[in-house]
Structure formats: structure tokens, C-alpha cells
Amino acid sequence: MGKLYVIGIGPGGFPHMTIRAMDAIKESDIIVGYNKYIDMIKPLLAGKEIFSTGMKGEEERCKKALELSHDKIVSVVSTGDSGIYGMAGLILQLRMDEEIEVIPGVTASSAAASVLGAPLMHDNCNISLSDLMTPYELIQNRVNLAAEGDFVISLYNPKSKGRPHYLRECINIIKMHRDGTTPIAVVKNALRDGQEVSISTLDTFDDNIADMLSIVIIGNSQSYVKDGKFITPRGYNV
Amino acid sequence: MGKLYVIGIGPGGFPHMTIRAMDAIKESDIIVGYNKYIDMIKPLLAGKEIFSTGMKGEEERCKKALELSHDKIVSVVSTGDSGIYGMAGLILQLRMDEEIEVIPGVTASSAAASVLGAPLMHDNCNISLSDLMTPYELIQNRVNLAAEGDFVISLYNPKSKGRPHYLRECINIIKMHRDGTTPIAVVKNALRDGQEVSISTLDTFDDNIADMLSIVIIGNSQSYVKDGKFITPRGYNV
Incomplete structure (x- = not known):
């Protein structure tokens, strides 16, 4: 009997992976994932079969992983937490009767926050600016409501070539509710090679820094x- | 020269702690934390000095940890992610010039989600129902806006003796925006001893299950x- 682990490896450097994630990878016969994530855990992969694809091959990867798990121990890996914009959803959507264990990891906003200090200490939300499967109007509406509700806001996938203006537009929405001196930070590659941090304010923010x-x-x-x-x-002074 | 680690140990069981968190605890001379969290990591603590207090002693713990870190290596531990309703904020608020490293962990909503399946796969928010330092009107307003924005909502500290009706009231607010068949889950002690899971719908939800x-x-x-x-x-069908 096989088994499928859906693993969040955290920000990408070994130290911030959980012990459970590492043990499950070691136990696996086959590792499935996006090329770039597979590279991050290479030292753990000696002697294992690897099934990696480019970024767009998510559904293909999930189907393959489910199929392989019928008689092998398989790990599907992604960065951050497998359950927050990770692979856990698609795997469970496609699942028939395979045995599955979701192994959580440190999500990208937690990793970025730890580098910055402690920005997420109060009520907070994660919003992805990717409109691949979500109407942009809904994304803008969410940003607006989150700003109105005084949530700390973490934006995932803040920028891509196909939608270069979304980040600027969303920041402008937030500025309608929040003071121009409010801190805003961009963290690239948090807790892994190539880490870059920039802290500014809503008024001075340059959206070109983000990718x-x-x-x-x-x-x-x-x-x-x-x-x-x-x-x-x-908290607030109450 | 000393140093202060602010560590999120994740849900509480060893396997879901990060390697970095474990290494930092092992490296430390002194461990500071709430009694219950200290108990969770006891096997790592042989030969270390322990400074533990009851739940209300947060500020005292932070001041003590900062002071001790002037010439010792000190770890302040809390469950989940140290940066989400953890100790990182208070430590940095009180900090003078101590050297501090915030080490993130798997936050409670990620741990709970992994047990349930994949509820957090789209835009989501964390809201604490504790009104100790946040006016209840603001909490209710946030719940309302998050529901209006179709966020997946994770409620931290959903219930205590001093505010037995908040959870019920907040669910009623959410029901104004969301179908009665919407799934709702309560996870107690996710990924640690005593784990209990209950999945129902907004219409059938019994708030007495939560603590x-x-x-x-x-x-x-x-x-x-x-x-x-x-x-x-x-995503949505777009």
C-alpha cells in the first residue's frame, strides 16, 4: 500500500522546514514538485525517483502523484504551507480513495514577517493578487474590505508581467482607508538565498521593488x- | 555577548517544530515561557535554566528574557508562529538594544487546516475573538467585513469564560453573508495530544464544542x- 504526503517545506532553506516534513521526504520513494522547489531540497533526494514539471503543470503533477501513490510512498512538495495557496487543495479535489497526509509548513507571510520584526501580531489576512482563477474585481473588493477592517494585509503573488498595475492599484485602494505613514514592506526570498527587504510607507512606496x-x-x-x-x-488601547 | 531567540514551536508536538527552532532551543542557556509550552518541549531542556510563568505573565516574561539575554543565550518560546499572536511583538516593543532573532513556526490555523483537509487554499484571514486589548465592536466589524469579502475565516481564541457569547454572535454575523450550508470546523489541540475535530455547517454549528x-x-x-x-x-470559475 502506498501513501501520499502533501508537504509544505516552508520558506525554502532547510532550517525552516519542520522535522515531520523532512522525515516524510526521507521516507518517500518518489518526490513530485515544481523544478525550483525540487532544487531546494536536493540534498535529501539521493536515490529517489523525481517527477518534476514547470510552473504551469500543477494539475498534471497532482494527478501523477495520486496515481503513483497507489503502490509507492510519494511526497508532493511546495514551498510555504501546503495548505495556503499550496497543493493540498488540488490534491484533495482530485482524490479518489488514496491515503493522504497534509503536512503543514511555515507559510510565506510568516517567513516574511519574521525577517521584518513582528508585523502580523494582530488580526491579519492573506490575499493573492493572481487573477488566474479569481476575478480581479473580487480581489480589489477584498483589499478594500480588509483595509476598511484595519487588518494587517499580506499580499501573495503581488506582481507578474501580465498584470503589472494591480499592486499599485491595490495600494491606492488601501490608502483610501489608511494613513500615508503606515508601514509597508516588501520581502523577496524570505529566509532563503537572495533575501531582500525593503520597508517604506504607503506614501513613499515604490511598487517596482516587488516581483x-x-x-x-x-x-x-x-x-x-x-x-x-x-x-x-x-492591541488597541482599550 | 548574549542573544534572544523568539521561537514559535508550532502546534506543540515535536514533529511539527522547525529544525531551526529546535537548534536554537538546544543552543540556549535559558528558556523562558508559559508553563504549558515549556512542558511541551521538556525533552529538549535537560541542563537548561527555565523561567516559566502563568498565562497572564506575558510582559513579565518578555522583560525577564530581554534582561537575561544581555549575557546569555535565551529562547522565549510560544506555540504556533511567534509572529502571529505570539511573543515577537511584545519583545520588539520592549527591546532596547538586545540582539534578537525571530524564528517563525507553523501557526495554529495552518495546523488546524492540515488536519481538516485544505480549507485555507484561497484568501483567508485570522481574527482573534479576545477582547482583552481590542474593543469588541472592532472585532465584530472585522468579522462582518471578512464575511462580506468572502474570506475563509480562522478564529483564534474563540471562547473564554468571560465572553461565552462572542463566538455565537460572530457566527450569526457571518451567516448574514454566507449560505447556511457553508462548512465550519472546530479543531482542538491540532497535531498534538488531545486532538479533536468537528466539521458541521453554519446552520448546524454548535458553539459549545469550541473552547x-x-x-x-x-x-x-x-x-x-x-x-x-x-x-x-x-479559485472561482472565471
């Missing part, structure tokens, strides 16, 4: 920067 | 349950 691999975090009305650290206090 | 240690997750308009797994699909 597809970045996470953008916008503070709530209480957030501030102290000694280079982006901090959202635990 | 302070639970995470409550409410699906978006697309979420469904299949073979006992709570799934939010990756």
Missing part, C-alpha cells in the same frame, strides 16, 4: 517602525 | 466537504 516571488505586508493603523523593525502592537 | 484552545475555521462561498475533508478550491 512575483515577493510578499508585501501592509501594517494596520497601529503599526510602526522602531530601530528598523516593523511592529504591530498586540 | 479557548480551539481554532474555528469558516469556509468561503466555494468551500465544501468531500469524504470528510474540508476543501476550499483554488
Whole structure:
């Protein structure tokens, strides 16, 4: 009998992978994933069969992984948390009767936040700006409501060539609700090679800094920067 | 020279701790934390000095940890992610010039989601129902806006003796925007001893199941349950 692990490897560097994720990869016969993620865990893969595809091959990867898991131990890997914009959803949508274990990881907004200080200490939301499967009007509406509700906002997939203006437009929506001095940060490659951090304010923000691999975090009305650290206090003065 | 690690140990069982978190604890001279969290990592603590306090002693713990870190290696531990309703914020708020590293972990909503299936696969938010430092009107307003925006909603601290009706009231707010058949789940002690899971719908939900240690997750308009797994699909049909 086989088994399928759906694994979030965290930000990408080994240290921030969970022990359970590492053990499951070691136990697996076959590893399935996007080329770039497979490269991140190469030292664990000696002697294993690898099935990797380009970025667009998600559904193909999931079907293959499910099929292979009928008689082998298979791991599907993605960065961050497998359950937040990861592969867990598609795997479970396509599942027939395969045995599946979802292994969570440190999601990208947590990784970015740890590098910045403590921006996510109060109510917060994750919004993806990718419109591949979500109407842009719905994304804009969510950004607007999150800003109105004073949530700390983490933007995933903030930019791609096909939609270069979305980030700017969404920041402009947020500015309708939040002070121009509110901290905003861009973190590229958090906790892995190539890490880059930029902290500015809504008024001075340059959206050209962000790319597809970045996470953008916008503070709530209480957030501030102290000694280079982006901090959202635990509460409001009540 | 000392150093202070602010560590999220994840859901509480060893396997879901990151390798970095474990290494930092092993490297530390002194471990600071709430009694219950200290108990969870006991096997790592042989020969270390422990400074533990009850639940209300957060500020005291943080000040002590900062002070001790002037000439020792100190770890402040909390469950989940240290940066989401954890200790990272208070530590950085109180910090003078101590050297600090925030080490992220698997946050409670990710842990709960992994047990349920894949409820957080689309835009989602974390809201704490604790009104200790946040006015209840603001919490209700956030729940309302998150429901209006079709976010998947994870409720932290959903219940305590001092506010037994908040959870019921917030679910009623969500029901104004979302179908009664929307899946809702309560996960107690996700991925650690005593794990309990309950999946129902907004119409059939019994808020008595939830307690302070639970995470409550409410699906978006697309979420469904299949073979006992709570799934939010990756997107909308566009």
C-alpha cells in the first residue's frame, strides 16, 4: 500500500522546514514538485525517483502523484504551507480513495514577517493578487474590505508581467482607508538565498521593488517602525 | 555577548517544530515561557535554566528574557508562529538594544487546516475573538467585513469564560453573508495530544464544542466537504 504526503517545506532553506516534513521526504520513494522547489531540497533526494514539471503543470503533477501513490510512498512538495495557496487543495479535489497526509509548513507571510520584526501580531489576512482563477474585481473588493477592517494585509503573488498595475492599484485602494505613514514592506526570498527587504510607507512606496516571488505586508493603523523593525502592537488601547 | 531567540514551536508536538527552532532551543542557556509550552518541549531542556510563568505573565516574561539575554543565550518560546499572536511583538516593543532573532513556526490555523483537509487554499484571514486589548465592536466589524469579502475565516481564541457569547454572535454575523450550508470546523489541540475535530455547517454549528484552545475555521462561498475533508478550491470559475 502506498501513501501520499502533501508537504509544505516552508520558506525554502532547510532550517525552516519542520522535522515531520523532512522525515516524510526521507521516507518517500518518489518526490513530485515544481523544478525550483525540487532544487531546494536536493540534498535529501539521493536515490529517489523525481517527477518534476514547470510552473504551469500543477494539475498534471497532482494527478501523477495520486496515481503513483497507489503502490509507492510519494511526497508532493511546495514551498510555504501546503495548505495556503499550496497543493493540498488540488490534491484533495482530485482524490479518489488514496491515503493522504497534509503536512503543514511555515507559510510565506510568516517567513516574511519574521525577517521584518513582528508585523502580523494582530488580526491579519492573506490575499493573492493572481487573477488566474479569481476575478480581479473580487480581489480589489477584498483589499478594500480588509483595509476598511484595519487588518494587517499580506499580499501573495503581488506582481507578474501580465498584470503589472494591480499592486499599485491595490495600494491606492488601501490608502483610501489608511494613513500615508503606515508601514509597508516588501520581502523577496524570505529566509532563503537572495533575501531582500525593503520597508517604506504607503506614501513613499515604490511598487517596482516587488516581483512575483515577493510578499508585501501592509501594517494596520497601529503599526510602526522602531530601530528598523516593523511592529504591530498586540492591541488597541482599550 | 548574549542573544534572544523568539521561537514559535508550532502546534506543540515535536514533529511539527522547525529544525531551526529546535537548534536554537538546544543552543540556549535559558528558556523562558508559559508553563504549558515549556512542558511541551521538556525533552529538549535537560541542563537548561527555565523561567516559566502563568498565562497572564506575558510582559513579565518578555522583560525577564530581554534582561537575561544581555549575557546569555535565551529562547522565549510560544506555540504556533511567534509572529502571529505570539511573543515577537511584545519583545520588539520592549527591546532596547538586545540582539534578537525571530524564528517563525507553523501557526495554529495552518495546523488546524492540515488536519481538516485544505480549507485555507484561497484568501483567508485570522481574527482573534479576545477582547482583552481590542474593543469588541472592532472585532465584530472585522468579522462582518471578512464575511462580506468572502474570506475563509480562522478564529483564534474563540471562547473564554468571560465572553461565552462572542463566538455565537460572530457566527450569526457571518451567516448574514454566507449560505447556511457553508462548512465550519472546530479543531482542538491540532497535531498534538488531545486532538479533536468537528466539521458541521453554519446552520448546524454548535458553539459549545469550541473552547479557548480551539481554532474555528469558516469556509468561503466555494468551500465544501468531500469524504470528510474540508476543501476550499483554488479559485472561482472565471
